[in-house]
Amino acid sequence: MHRLGKAPSLPPGSGPALRRKSRGPRRRRWRQRRRRCEQAHQTCDHYAGPDTCDPVSREQWRPDNPARGQCGTTALVVQDLLGGDLILAEVHVGGAKVWNHYWNRLPDGTEVDLTSDQFQPGEVVVGGRVQHRPPDAPRRCREEYELLRQRVLSALASPRID
Template sequence: MLSTVYTKIEKMRDILFQSWSIETSSKWISDNPAKGQCGVTALVIHDLFEGEIMKTKVPEGWHFYNRINGKRYDFTASQFLEEITYMDIPSNRKEAFADTNEKQYDTLKQKVRIHIKEVIL
């Protein structure tokens, strides 16, 4: 059963790339779709898989990602040119939400749900 969870989590990369847009982050650009998506993505992944929201410091500020069943998942790492040195600082929904807004969150959540039905379920 745990391997099924990991398979679903790994499929999320494709689903997120299909779901991200200028509607889910004002920093989004077509040649770097993960740009600015970390907070909103960490929230939606947390909704789907629970686990923990984590953060680490990057030159632009705080970067959010998830830890699920003890494993780090950073679906938005591709937005950075340099490799991230993860600090794995525990965070929470409130901090991640400060990186986004209700409209972006609702939009990403809806788009991900549509693509999940097509791919995972």
């Protein structure tokens, strides 16, 4: 079973998991969005660390798995950059919920999960629903989010990618 219960993700190491809803004459915009997502993926991976990780997952974070525990902060930064919705799902192991997982649905319907490669064998992402973002910064992991956001925005030298 695929972790997101949707179309298969890209092969490991080939960039963020992106899924398009439909095909059509928007191929050029799709390529541009894909490049932006890949740039965000590389930047988030480079600047993510134990200090931007969810504190509950901090002990599981490792340099060889920089996405571990970064889904919430990363999804918020991607939303800051590209807009769209936050998607929230459950992570199950052996059929039991052990945690949550966040990713993004962009305004054109493309789903982007920059931290999909964090999961270990047996960890399965189940479901997915739109999670409305509070009008200000998140209550949980606020410092981690603000730190990752500042690093990514500084690296991209732009407050928003349009």
